[in-house]
Structure formats: structure tokens, C-alpha cells
Amino acid sequence: MPKITFQVDTRLAKLLAENYRSSERALKELIDNGWDADAEHINISLPEPLTSDPVIVCDNGSGMTEHELLKEYLYIASDRRQRRGELTSQKKRKVKGKKGIGKFAGLMIANAMQVETWTRGKKCTFSLTTADLENANDIEDLSVNLNIVDIPDSKSHGTKITLSNLVQNLSFPSPDKLRQLLLQEYGRSDDIEITVNDKKLGIDDIQGSYTQLKHNLPNVGELNIRFTVSNQKGKLKQPGISIRVGGKIVGSPTFFGLDREEDFPTKLLDKIYGEIEADGLFDHVTADWGALIENSELFTEIQEFIKPLLKEKVKEEYGREMSLAQARLTRKINERLSALPEYKRVYADKAIKSILGRYYGEPESKVEPIVSVLLDAVEKTDYRAILDYIHAAEHSEISKLAEALSEFGLAELAIVGEQAKSRLEFLDRFEELCQKEETEEYVVHSALEKCLWVFGANYSVFSSNRTLKRQVEDFLNKNYIGERANKRPDLLLNVNFANEYLLIEFKRPSHSLQYKDYQQATAYRNDFVPYTSSKITVILIGGKRGIDLPPSHHMEPNTNVFIFDEIIASARHQLNWLLKELGGEQHA
Missing domain, CATH: 3.30.565.10 (Histidine kinase-like ATPase, C-terminal domain)
Incomplete structure (x- = not known):
């Protein structure tokens, strides 16, 4: 072949x-x-x-x-x-x-x-x-x-x-x-x-609005700032602002907190490109030149100056387009807007602007349903009750609520109201659970594991994770085996952003807490010391207080004893107060 x-x-x-x-x-x-x-x-x-x-x-x-x-x-x-x-x-x-x-x-x-x-x-x-x-x-x-x-x-x-x-x-x-x-x-x-053609590549080569300025900060010294807000189609590669110290780039580009602003359009982050020379940060650079040291006060000083500057320049470049987008959307929903009382139209208009800002660059077919839900809230839900209350309130009450509106925004207030009602319903069901004689520890543990707000607002920032759950499981499997298996406690270990730990021992809602329960709960804290050097707060919770339970002023520091009925009553009182502040006595 x-x-x-x-x-x-x-x-x-x-x-x-x-x-x-x-x-x-x-x-x-x-x-x-x-x-x-x-x-x-x-x-x-x-x-x-x-x-x-x-x-x-x-x-x-x-x-x-x-x-x-x-x-x-x-x-x-x-x-x-x-x-x-x-x-x-x-x-x-x-x-x-x-x-x-x-x-x-x-x-x-x-x-x-x-x-x-x-x-x-x-x-x-x-x-x-x-x-x-x-x-x-x-x-x-x-x-x-x-x-x-x-x-x-x-x-x-x-x-x-x-x-x-x-x-x-x-x-x-x-x-x-x-x-x-x-x-x-x-x-x-x-x-x-x-x-x-004899011109070096520079930030000013990007199509868009170019800004260059020098500025002195009290602690950092001189900043040499150059950035462009691009108006070309598509997103930039490696967007953000680089920080140059001593002629070298430090770490990756950053947005100085704009990426964490809820009302800043995410797609516009991809339009920012630039560089800041800040030799005053030299002592705040890590040894590998890969980042600035955490919690740098000098970087915070730069961020407080740069972030509003970036927002202003982005608004200059894209503010008109955002206004036109609002006008197009307003024409489509004008019939519904015109049916609202004037004072409601003002708030609806403000909320629509906020939505358009947040979802800039998204197709109108995606934004319209969001605006429609917003208008439904204004027309039909507690949103409307809040507005009616504001409209009918005296001047002093308006001032009080205006402060809340400026802080949360109108849409957020509606969400807060709905969430408060949902939490009240949760408390009702949880109270019914606690009143049943047969309810065991693992049941209340499961109910409260992701609802630590019941213990108080300061505990809502704590959460568990896979590592903490494994540490608890390793401890229990090691210490409660064989004949001791039936004495295995129900523990929940949590941590907050400050790296403070919260250890909760759950007892049955029908259990009366005794001194030995208190001793055992504080002993668990010592057992978990090898896992962390941070502060560990202990909570012991049960159905009643026994006669030999020590008073709070005789307990170890960072130790709390709670009763299910007490925390339910306290949480319900806080939620009722919140609803009262949002919508008056009749809504609480």
C-alpha cells in the first residue's frame, strides 16, 4: 500500500x-x-x-x-x-x-x-x-x-x-x-x-475622563493621583487603582471601599483604572511587597480622601446616562407613579434612582421587575403604612422618622418591618416548642443555631463554621464515649469578626439549671482554650433557675445564664418596639 x-x-x-x-x-x-x-x-x-x-x-x-x-x-x-x-x-x-x-x-x-x-x-x-x-x-x-x-x-x-x-x-x-x-x-x-510614536503608555491613554492631581495628607504626605474613568465599551482588564510606593507597585489594584458600597453600580467598578504614588506608605508595606499591612491607619486616611473623589468622577462620566435610564423607565411606569399621592411619588422616585444606580448597566428588562416590586411595596404593604404614618404625623414625629429614613432608605425600612414580623412569628413557634415537655436539647439547638439574635442584638454577629463544628465534634467524640456517651452535652461554638468566641450549652426547656450545670459549662471553656487564645464567652441556657445557681455577680467573667422564657420575652419586646417606631402604636 x-x-x-x-x-x-x-x-x-x-x-x-x-x-x-x-x-x-x-x-x-x-x-x-x-x-x-x-x-x-x-x-x-x-x-x-x-x-x-x-x-x-x-x-x-x-x-x-x-x-x-x-x-x-x-x-x-x-x-x-x-x-x-x-x-x-x-x-x-x-x-x-x-x-x-x-x-x-x-x-x-x-x-x-x-x-x-x-x-x-x-x-x-x-x-x-x-x-x-x-x-x-x-x-x-x-x-x-x-x-x-x-x-x-x-x-x-x-x-x-x-x-x-x-x-x-x-x-x-x-x-x-x-x-x-x-x-x-x-x-x-x-x-x-x-x-x-515616542509616547510611553500611560493611564491617560484609556478612552474616558482622565484625572491627574497632587494632594498632601497630614500623615501620609504627598499623593500623586492619576486615574481614568473609561467610557469605552466592555470592562477593563485589571481595573482598579494600583498603589505605588518607592517606585514599586504594592499588591493588587483596589477600589478603596467602593466595591463594598451597596449603592455603587458594580459594573462601573470595571471602568476605573489608575495609580496612586504614595511614598509615605513605605513603612506600611509587607516584607514581600505583596500588600499593605492590615489595619494601616495611613491607608485609611488615603481611602477617606480617594473614595469620594472616585465617586464624583464616575458620576460626572455616567450620571447623565443614569438619568436618561431613569427617564425611560419612568415613562414606562408613569401610570402607576401618577396614581400615587405626591408624598409617595417623592419617595418612589428616590427609591427608583437608588435601584438604577445599583443595577446600572443591566438590561431594562431585568431592572423593571425590581422597580415593579418596589411599587407594589409602596402601594400594598407596610411600606404604605409607614408612608401614611409619616404623612399624618406631627412635625416632631416626622423629624424622628426622617432620620431613620435617611439612614436606612425607604426600601430598607419596609424590609425591616417585614423581618420584624417574621421574627415575631418565629418567637411564637419557638415558645410553643419550649412549652412541650418532650422537647430535647438538639431541637432547640437546631432552632437557635442561626437565630442568635434571640439572645440579644450583640450576639447576632456571631456565627459558626465548618472548623468550629469540627472542633466541637472532636472534643465530644474524645471525651464522651462508652458509658459516658449518654451524658454527651449539646454545645455550639461561634465566633465574630473580632475573633471573640461564644460557647453555648443547651439544656432541655424542661430542665431546671443547677450549680453543677454552671460548673460544667465553665469547665468546657477551659477545654477549648487549646484551640484559641481569644476571649470565650459562655452561655448556659435552660428552662428554669435552680435554687443553688449562683447569682450573676458571683459568676466567672464572660459567663451568662439564660432562661428560654426570658430571652423570648426580651426579643419580643425589642421587636414590638421596632414596629412601633416604624409605624406607630397600631402596627406594633
Whole structure:
């Protein structure tokens, strides 16, 4: 049986060259080659429109020897990463070249390409044209003249690519578009400098509103601030504000708390790009230069200045679009708005603005249902009762509630009211559970594990997690086995954001707490000391107080004894007070 082989038409090289969406993206491929060659400087020269000047890409990377040209560069579709690994040899950069076809990118925008590369005292030069490719039948038979000459400086290295006779039916490469494209990829890189037509890549190259200013802070000193709020379509790569200290970038870009603002549109975070030089933070940088030290007061001082500045500039750039979006939405729901009393329309309008701000960039089909639910709340639920109460209240009462409205927002007040009612219903069901003689410890444990607000507002910030549950399980499995298994206690270990621990021992609602119960609960605290050096507060809860239970002033510090009836009554009183404050006596 005769063997057959594939042949590769020279048209393949031209097809590979056309594998780019724009002239700028094709040029970026050549710049990526400079990155992979560990270049520190890359200079791109673009011609003026309607001139015959060439495009020149020149870098001071490692260059190529004759052997590297023949065995690697001219080897089509050879994956550099398989030959040399994922990282470059000198600067340990992540290699960008993946397919081995980027060498043909220049032939997308030009009919002739000259490659000059030098290293170790030798300079190699060859040229390739689209006509050469069209006139050859097989790419392996394509003859390329390689010129090799000696150069006086044996330590010099680099590569220069000259693209001439630009393709006439394509737009000339745009310096602005190329800078914007390159900035996305290389704007955060400290070890490379790229210039396009003698201008270094800068934050001002991003299309949008550019801000540059210097400002002195009392403790930090001078800040050099540069950032752009982009108005181009799509999100930026690596958005945020970088902090540069002593000429070096520290950690990852940050948004100075804007990403934690509930009323700030999440999609607009992707439009912010910039850098702040703050040498005053030098003593607050970690040893690996990977971050600022936690709880840095100097960073907090910077954040308090930068965050409102960013919000103001974003509003300047996108405020008009947000207003237009509100106008379009208002026209659609105008009939429902017009049916509301004037004082309700004011609040509904304010709430709609808040929703549009939060969901900026989302399609209107997604925002409309949210606004519809809001209007339902104004028209039909306790939302309406709150507004009626405000409208009918005296001036002093309006002042009191206006303060609450400004703090929570109208929608949040409605949610608070609904949540208070739900919690009251929970307390009713929980009280019924506690009144049953057969209710065991694990039942009340399960009910209260995620409802610690029943113990009081200061306990609602505590929560358990997988690690804490494992620690409790390990302790119980170790100490309560065999004959002691039936004495196994029901414990819940929680922690808050301040790293303070809360250990709760649950007893049956029918159990009368004794002194030995108190002793055992405090002993558990000592058993958990090996797990943490933080403060551990102990709660013992049961159905009644025994006669030998010590009074609170004789108990160990950070130890509390609660009775189910007491905590239910206290929680119910707080919720009734909240409903009264929201909607008057009749709503409590």
C-alpha cells in the first residue's frame, strides 16, 4: 500500500496572518513576542495616514541566533512553551505565545516584512513578502535569503521588525487604539516600558475622563493621583487603582471601599483604572511587597480622601446616562407613579434612582421587575403604612422618622418591618416548642443555631463554621464515649469578626439549671482554650433557675445564664418596639 503525505500550500501563512480582528491586534502579537523575549523596552513607530512610511516594532529582548531562527522561529506552529516551559528564562514572565503563528501577524497589515535580530555579536536579517508566498507552491519549498553579519557590540541584543507597503484596503493602525489595547495587557507591568510614536503608555491613554492631581495628607504626605474613568465599551482588564510606593507597585489594584458600597453600580467598578504614588506608605508595606499591612491607619486616611473623589468622577462620566435610564423607565411606569399621592411619588422616585444606580448597566428588562416590586411595596404593604404614618404625623414625629429614613432608605425600612414580623412569628413557634415537655436539647439547638439574635442584638454577629463544628465534634467524640456517651452535652461554638468566641450549652426547656450545670459549662471553656487564645464567652441556657445557681455577680467573667422564657420575652419586646417606631402604636 503506497504511503501519502500532506502538503502545505504557502497560502497557509497568509491565512494565519488574517487571523486577527484588527490591525492593532495583529501588531500586539509582535509586541507579545518582545515580552516573551524578556525585552525591557519596546518601541513602536506608526506612520501618518496616507504616507508610505513603514510600521516599525523594535525591542531590546534576547534576540535570536541563526540556529534559533532556523529551528524555532521559522518552525510554523511550534509551541514555545513545550520547548522552554511556561516562563521566560531571565525575567520569569508568563509566556504569551501559544500557537507559534504570531510571526505572520505583520503580513495582515503589510505586503512586506523584514526581520532583523541580533545577539552574541551576530545580526541575522531576512525578508518575506506576500508575493513570495503567492508564487511558491509549498511553504517548505519557499526560499528565504538569510543575511548574517558581524556587529561590533557582542553584548547588544534585540529584534526589529519593519512592515512596509501597507495593505491599502485596511485602515492605518491607530496609535490611540494601539495604546488602549496595550495598556490593558501591560499597564500593570513594572519591568517593561512600551512607547508608541515616542509616547510611553500611560493611564491617560484609556478612552474616558482622565484625572491627574497632587494632594498632601497630614500623615501620609504627598499623593500623586492619576486615574481614568473609561467610557469605552466592555470592562477593563485589571481595573482598579494600583498603589505605588518607592517606585514599586504594592499588591493588587483596589477600589478603596467602593466595591463594598451597596449603592455603587458594580459594573462601573470595571471602568476605573489608575495609580496612586504614595511614598509615605513605605513603612506600611509587607516584607514581600505583596500588600499593605492590615489595619494601616495611613491607608485609611488615603481611602477617606480617594473614595469620594472616585465617586464624583464616575458620576460626572455616567450620571447623565443614569438619568436618561431613569427617564425611560419612568415613562414606562408613569401610570402607576401618577396614581400615587405626591408624598409617595417623592419617595418612589428616590427609591427608583437608588435601584438604577445599583443595577446600572443591566438590561431594562431585568431592572423593571425590581422597580415593579418596589411599587407594589409602596402601594400594598407596610411600606404604605409607614408612608401614611409619616404623612399624618406631627412635625416632631416626622423629624424622628426622617432620620431613620435617611439612614436606612425607604426600601430598607419596609424590609425591616417585614423581618420584624417574621421574627415575631418565629418567637411564637419557638415558645410553643419550649412549652412541650418532650422537647430535647438538639431541637432547640437546631432552632437557635442561626437565630442568635434571640439572645440579644450583640450576639447576632456571631456565627459558626465548618472548623468550629469540627472542633466541637472532636472534643465530644474524645471525651464522651462508652458509658459516658449518654451524658454527651449539646454545645455550639461561634465566633465574630473580632475573633471573640461564644460557647453555648443547651439544656432541655424542661430542665431546671443547677450549680453543677454552671460548673460544667465553665469547665468546657477551659477545654477549648487549646484551640484559641481569644476571649470565650459562655452561655448556659435552660428552662428554669435552680435554687443553688449562683447569682450573676458571683459568676466567672464572660459567663451568662439564660432562661428560654426570658430571652423570648426580651426579643419580643425589642421587636414590638421596632414596629412601633416604624409605624406607630397600631402596627406594633
